[in-house]
Amino acid sequence: GWRWQSDLPLLILLSLGVSSISADWFARFYLMHSPLSTADFSEYCEAVISAMAGEAQSHNPQRSRLVSWLLGLLAEQVGVMDSLVIGAVAGLGLMVAGLYLWAQAVAGRGAAIAAALSVVAIAPLVLMSRAPSFYSELLGVLALASGCCAQALIRRGPGWILLAAFSSGMLSLVETRGLFWTLPTGGLCLLAALMARGPGKPWVLRLGSVIGVVVAMI
Numbered sequence: 001g002w003r004w005q006s007d008l009p010l011l012i013l014l015s016l017g018v019s020s021i022s023a024d025w026f027a028r029f030y031l032m033h034s035p036l037s038t039a040d041f042s043e044y045c046e047a048v049i050s051a052m053a054g055e056a057q058s059h060n061p062q063r064s065r066l067v068s069w070l071l072g073l074l075a076e077q078v079g080v081m082d083s084l085v086i087g088a089v090a091g092l093g094l095m096v097a098g099l100y101l102w103a104q105a106v107a108g109r110g111a112a113i114a115a116a117l118s119v120v121a122i123a124p125l126v127l128m129s130r131a132p133s134f135y136s137e138l139l140g141v142l143a144l145a146s147g148c149c150a151q152a153l154i155r156r157g158p159g160w161i162l163l164a165a166f167s168s169g170m171l172s173l174v175e176t177r178g179l180f181w182t183l184p185t186g187g188l189c190l191l192a193a194l195m196a197r198g199p200g201k202p203w204v205l206r207l208g209s210v211i212g213v214v215v216a217m218i
Contacts, residue, residue: 093138101147
């Protein structure tokens, strides 16, 4: 089962630790010969700069407004490039947290630790911590939503179900195309609500609560 006093500190420690060592140490083995960039790097910079200036009309509709706004606030203190890198590291941290939640629900705490640590052995995941784009944040929230859905389906408690619904709705805020993932993860939340354990609200109210949370986030 899930134990808050041990699993939550482990989740936080692994999320911070794996994302930090991936960006600061393991990524260097792949970036030794050439720097990492993206073909549309200028568009991400423009999105952050537009958010800093409050010029929504110049924002690329394919780039997340929420991520642009958050990184814009950060860029005022550290600069555009550093804000993109910090956002990428944070996104990888969310991905590690999602992996921990998913593996812990499926196979227990030992599997969760192994899954979180395995990130440093997979080059594309390690490089997400140094990619100046918004994909790290998107994949991080997607992994987190998937992990919460796994916990909701296994635990079937109201807290996990609402947390899964919240993270599922967040996908459409982080990225316009995230709606494609909100639909399946939202469906898993509804399934978990139907199978919810213990006394409580009728299933109609449980489903209504999940739908309300997802729609409100969208």
